[in-house]
Amino acid sequence: MVIAVLRFPGTNNENDILRALSLIDGANPILVPSRKGLAGLKDADGIVIPGGFSYGDYLRAGAVASVESITEGVRDLAEDGKPVIGICNGFQILSEMGLLPGALLSNESARFVCKWIYLRVSDNATMFTERMEGSLIRLPIAHAEGNYYCSDDEFDSLKDEFRIPFRYCNEAGEVDDSANPNGSIDNIAGIINQKGNVLGLMPHPERASRAVLGSSDGLVILENFVRATKC
């Protein structure tokens, strides 16, 4: 299955994603520079928008990339029900596009945070969390704007519709303030859209895709994603 890994000017995690995907059976990841526009996505069965600093994070993280013409193709694929993952800056781009609700604000500490964190995976089944429902996983984060914010109404629907698959927690799996690395509402680390085929998350699954990297917890997320491209 052809997986388009997007690269905007300033994206810098595309190689990590390509390598992690290449470990997964049936995945045929290709690098798609954003300047290719819509044509770059014509064979894609799924899309990954990797992390980095698209357009130098000028204006707001993800804002400039979100209005590039290739994002129309991302929208089309998402509408078709194909899986789309935005990781870190990719999440910021998806929320700036409006494909995911809310916004990613400056970390409450006003600092760039780069560390390993724990995530509580929700009990509810999603396309991206099969075989890991309710589990505790460990992934790295590296961002300055990961402080997830949305309106109260939006937050209510995220909760009611079980659209919060990943929340920051401590080593014991407790979701509390002390485990919140950036100030995000309800320790949100990742959310999905209403249809369930678009995931945005701040932590980096690709950087935890082999034991040698310190954890392989992230591989499952990518495997689930690849499986979904075949549906």
Place this chain on the structure above:
Amino acid sequence: MDLIHEGKAKRVLQDPDSPERVIIEFTDTVTAGDGDKKEDFTGKGTIACEMSKYLFKYLEGKGIDTHFVKKAEENQLLCKKAEIIPIEVVCRNIAAGSFCRRYGIEKGIELTQPLIEFFVKDDKLHDPLITTGAIIRLGLAEREDLDFMRSVALSVNYYLEELFKQRNLILVDFKLEFGRTEKGHIVLADEISPDIMRIWDSKATSLDKDIFREDKGDLVATYTQVFEEMKKAKPDEVEPRTESIQVVVETKSGIKNPPGEVAKKALSRLGFADVEEVRMGKVFKIVLRKPITSEILAQLSIMNVKLLSNPISEKHKVRLE
């Protein structure tokens, strides 16, 4: 045709073909001093009408939104119907008229920069000068409208001044009226003729209504002469002017602003203990190739919502410079 308004120098008629248009008829009457002095000059209406048409077309060509649609009868203009904002906008380059009386200064002093003044459009009150604060509190207009009118008046000043300069005509001052069209756009309305502006030749001789105010000569001949001069100027040779707009983007109140908090802490480390709060936002300076219009302001709102600010977490303000 239904008469909508009978003024001192013009009549406003309803265009029978469209409820959104009016026909403005220029009469031969000239008044001064709130109508105390009044006289008819055959041909004055026609020449004021012709010149208004000429200058509205010129300003439209430079991107200014006006009410002008086309010429009708010889002393009539077909215009977009507008709800006139009851504020007269005066722009001055050189001291003359009421400005001199008010501040006790000599006529002819050049102002360092063009000055915009607002007057209440109310004959009974004798059109008094009014501050922006009073206009807003009296509900005569909104601050945004005043900024808009100020910006357009300065553009009009630039384009008229540059055009006249080519023929050694000096634009001393003028009065504009603005109105809101059915579409909600604010446009330059009323007229642009020597009835509403002072024009001098290089020897500071009046070529406008001051001739009548001061009984200094043949009004219609002077209006005709100044119009003939104007028509010799080359509109294409007037360079376009840019306009700057500031967009200020701030985090909505109620949402934390970590960069501001860090700045506040740093200020208190420097000993500025009285700083209660700091919030950091962004300022964009947008330079436009054209004068400000309602259309451009609408586009700016779209720019804001689509890109410059994130409506989920931020609010924006547009300021005309």
